[in-house]
Amino acid sequence: MAVTRYTKVAYKDADELIFGRAQHPVSYGFGIKVGAGRVIPELNYAPRPGTERDVEKFRREYVDYICKDALDRAITAGMPDLQMETEWVSQMNQKKLAVPVVSGQAEICEKYHEEYGINTAMRQTIPDQREADHGLRPGMDKKFSYPEKLIECAEMACENGAHVFSVESMGGKELADNAVTQGDIVSFLFGVGYLGSIDMTYIWQQFVDICKKNKVTPGGDTNCSGANTSMFMAGGFLDNDVQRTFSAITRAIASARTLCAWECGATGPDKDCGYEGPICKAVAGKPTAQEGKNCQCAHCDLQGNLMASTCDLWSNESVEYHPEFGGSSVACWLGSLGYEVALMNTSIQLGQDKTLRDLYMYTDRTRGPEGYILAYDHAFMIGKAIAEHGNDLYLRSKAAGETAAKIILDGYNSKELPLTKKQLEVLQECQKQMAALPDNEAKFVEYCTKLYKDVPAFNIKNYGL
Amino acid sequence: MLSSKGVDFSKILRRYDVDQQVAATPQEMAKEMLPHDPVFKKVAEEVLYMRFKTVGPVVNEALKEKKPLDVINEGLVAGMEIVAKLYAEHVYYLPEIMLAAKTMEIGIALAEKKLEGGKMKAKATVIMHAAEGDPHDIGKNIAAIMTKAAGYDVIDMGRDVPVTEVIAKTVEVKPLFVSGTALMTTTMSAFPRIAAGFMAKGMNIPFMGCGGAVNREYANSYDLGIYSDKAAQTPPIADKILAGYDWKKVREEWDNIVRGD
Numbered sequence: 001m002a003v004t005r006y007t008k009v010a011y012k013d014a015d016e017l018i019f020g021r022a023q024h025p026v027s028y029g030f031g032i033k034v035g036a037g038r039v040i041p042e043l044n045y046a047p048r049p050g051t052e053r054d055v056e057k058f059r060r061e062y063v064d065y066i067c068k069d070a071l072d073r074a075i076t077a078g079m080p081d082l083q084m085e086t087e088w089v090s091q092m093n094q095k096k097l098a099v100p101v102v103s104g105q106a107e108i109c110e111k112y113h114e115e116y117g118i119n120t121a122m123r124q125t126i127p128d129q130r131e132a133d134h135g136l137r138p139g140m141d142k143k144f145s146y147p148e149k150l151i152e153c154a155e156m157a158c159e160n161g162a163h164v165f166s167v168e169s170m171g172g173k174e175l176a177d178n179a180v181t182q183g184d185i186v187s188f189l190f191g192v193g194y195l196g197s198i199d200m201t202y203i204w205q206q207f208v209d210i211c212k213k214n215k216v217t218p219g220g221d222t223n224c225s226g227a228n229t230s231m232f233m234a235g236g237f238l239d240n241d242v243q244r245t246f247s248a249i250t251r252a253i254a255s256a257r258t259l260c261a262w263e264c265g266a267t268g269p270d271k272d273c274g275y276e277g278p279i280c281k282a283v284a285g286k287p288t289a290q291e292g293k294n295c296q297c298a299h300c301d302l303q304g305n306l307m308a309s310t311c312d313l314w315s316n317e318s319v320e321y322h323p324e325f326g327g328s329s330v331a332c333w334l335g336s337l338g339y340e341v342a343l344m345n346t347s348i349q350l351g352q353d354k355t356l357r358d359l360y361m362y363t364d365r366t367r368g369p370e371g372y373i374l375a376y377d378h379a380f381m382i383g384k385a386i387a388e389h390g391n392d393l394y395l396r397s398k399a400a401g402e403t404a405a406k407i408i409l410d411g412y413n414s415k416e417l418p419l420t421k422k423q424l425e426v427l428q429e430c431q432k433q434m435a436a437l438p439d440n441e442a443k444f445v446e447y448c449t450k451l452y453k454d455v456p457a458f459n460i461k462n463y464g465l
Numbered sequence: 466m467l468s469s470k471g472v473d474f475s476k477i478l479r480r481y482d483v484d485q486q487v488a489a490t491p492q493e494m495a496k497e498m499l500p501h502d503p504v505f506k507k508v509a510e511e512v513l514y515m516r517f518k519t520v521g522p523v524v525n526e527a528l529k530e531k532k533p534l535d536v537i538n539e540g541l542v543a544g545m546e547i548v549a550k551l552y553a554e555h556v557y558y559l560p561e562i563m564l565a566a567k568t569m570e571i572g573i574a575l576a577e578k579k580l581e582g583g584k585m586k587a588k589a590t591v592i593m594h595a596a597e598g599d600p601h602d603i604g605k606n607i608a609a610i611m612t613k614a615a616g617y618d619v620i621d622m623g624r625d626v627p628v629t630e631v632i633a634k635t636v637e638v639k640p641l642f643v644s645g646t647a648l649m650t651t652t653m654s655a656f657p658r659i660a661a662g663f664m665a666k667g668m669n670i671p672f673m674g675c676g677g678a679v680n681r682e683y684a685n686s687y688d689l690g691i692y693s694d695k696a697a698q699t700p701p702i703a704d705k706i707l708a709g710y711d712w713k714k715v716r717e718e719w720d721n722i723v724r725g726d
Contacts (some may be wrong), residue, residue: 089652090599242560367480368480
């Protein structure tokens, strides 16, 4: 599959970026149309512990309980669309566990579509279990064969009923972990921005081929293991692990990497937990799944409203299946998603969508650096910086990071975005480190390969270099 | 874009991080906590300010006039204790903890070379791992560094570790406790199997369940199971087990322990 890098952004100006509409809408499943003028709820869930021990119990958990509960609630509440996402647990790398779930979920989607006319689809998100110390590419991992299993999982998903396909790939994780724990932005730029982009390009060319062969929509990826780890560790106002200025810059860098799936031919929607979605959408015009205020079952963030402002699918991230007063957890959280989506879609019908978008955006704009850079005007600026260096994986990641840092500093200087002393100090240190980096890819790789040679599990051969 | 002119965002949601930030610098806060002895003070400052490139010469200089064990305890460890206090006060953050711990380790390794017997005696040995099938190990890695920095010998078995290997290692080492981390609901189900394996071998060793998917209720749902919500809670729990708390008492006292009582 050919790779076409983005060298210009999809929109004329930031004001065109809005929820429910993408330049390149996508249709799949049983009537689902994403980015075509209506926001769709996407429900994600996790099975109860222990269910994985029995094949039939496992299938029942996913199909007869989780999906059926969700579909019943969607009908009960009058929702016109429902996309569900199964993020595969690690045990699903075995055919006996994966196939009955994937095919069963496709069947129940079809059944409800036929019976009630609800538009339905399944996203199957396979696990990337590859470990850098054992090898990321086929033939390297003699212990677990995880690189081979990654491709096998993609085939299992696509051959058995996935409507849209995704993965949360792990390339560059060893350096991202180093970056987050040491506060080292260069390590993140090298691991996620550069090596992660190489890895994504490598695996997504194969995934797109598998999807095409099986007429499955190749959705997209996310830097869950990097930028999300950074964001979660930065946490809320009572947390004290990572500075939010640092996590915001990692998010911008991650967006240059997440784009690679789309550059390999994936069509979107990308993954909800990639908070880099607004930036990626600004560059590519492809639909994006997002999460925020209605994913409090999974985590707290500081931009729960703002993230809705440019989404096409609106997700709850994930909830463990269990009973609540109002029904099972999946039914309850779908209810919460459904109301939010109905609000967005009402605003579209009334021609008030830009007003609602701005309300979402302003609510969280100044709550922290991460929300600030993901506000649609800023996301657009970062997207432009990436596209200006679109053909150079290093320079575009660096441009994303530097542009985000400048946006934050400008916001602070203009008194729009308050920062703590420490957040400012870390921001300026990141700027200093990025500014001191070499101006071309070869020198950057040489510099970082030496600098990070002792990082546990780092092996440049994992990236074909 | 709507105009935000005149909007008071603080009336919508508050920036507690900005409102509550500590005004004092690390230097000001550490002033009263540093050792009085000038040699130990210099060593402690190397750790406090994360000078991993210069801690070597400073420790070697200190070793010329001080006993190795004293350089470790009254210099390096004392410095790390201040770092932990600054972390608790939200003046220092995770990167400072990691870099200070790295600095301390470099210093300890040098001091140990002069130590009779060759190695400082750890408080106890603990085993850590990420659950079978689970590649997410950043929380475990941070907990391992914090626990080492608190004086424990940590055997880090890595990630995606089979239940049988955890049990076998525990039989071999007989650690103070074992921890497992999991980010998936279906990988944390390894924990009760590990705990059951311990009991089948007659080992009354606490098993600490941690990680994004794990909650206190789950970790306490099987015999031997105890919980740690955050990496920084692991050392105080370890100290209580070392002081004689069994898994039942850790559960009973958990709120007090993690509060620092």
